[in-house]
Amino acid sequence: MNETLCKFICINEGCDSVRKVIFIENFRGKKGGGAMVKSIAEEAKKVREKYGLIGTAIDPTIIAKENDIKIVEKSNLKLKGELVSGAIIKDESDIMIILNAEDSKNRKRFTIAHELAHYFLHLDKNVKFVDYKRSDSSDPKELDADEFAGCLLMGEELVKEKFKKAKSIGLDNDGIVNVLSGIFVVSNSAMYTRLKRLELL
Ligand SMILES: [Zn+2]
Known part of the structure; x- marks a missing residue:
């Protein structure tokens, strides 16, 4: 063993x-x-x-x-x-x-x-x-x-930067969570929680 x-x-x-x-x-x-x-x-x-x-x-x-x-x-x-x-x-x-x-x-x-x-x-x-x-x-x-x-x-500054970009191309909240979770290699729920914490959603 x-x-x-x-x-x-x-x-x-x-x-x-x-x-x-x-x-x-x-x-x-x-x-x-x-x-x-x-x-x-x-x-x-x-x-x-x-x-x-x-x-x-x-x-x-x-x-x-x-x-x-x-x-x-x-x-x-x-x-x-x-x-x-x-x-x-x-x-x-x-x-x-x-x-x-x-x-x-x-x-x-x-x-x-x-x-x-x-x-x-x-x-x-x-x-x-x-x-x-x-x-x-x-x-x-x-x-x-x-x-x-x-x-x-999900470092704050980077999340805010990517959020701003995603928002600027017209993504809705679900779309933003999907895109950012892919970028940061985290689950959708982890990204959602992070965005809520940062008061972006
Ligand atoms: Zn623990």
């Missing part, structure tokens, strides 16, 4: 060999809609700049690589019978993001960005054991992570 699979089974069985389980994402129940926190947008912008991520289709795996965070995919990713979209796990010095292999490319990109948000915003190095095995849509940390992911993948 390889190490990754072993760790995954340990999460399911709750054994002690996984020292820290930071956040397990629930497939359902993500309503979005966390408070617009300026500092989160600024933090995401700083991360984009730090890793030289410019343009509309940034690659969040670069950030993971630069921080020695492994990204693995697991088919039929479930926790206690419920589908899981992703997780970030810290096992002493090893940090790993697990993705649901069946998710779309866009969804995986967002999940990576969301898990990186937990890495940058919530990974308290002073706490020896953290064991948030279930996430909840009302959990402020989950909402913040979604906000961070949106800001990371």
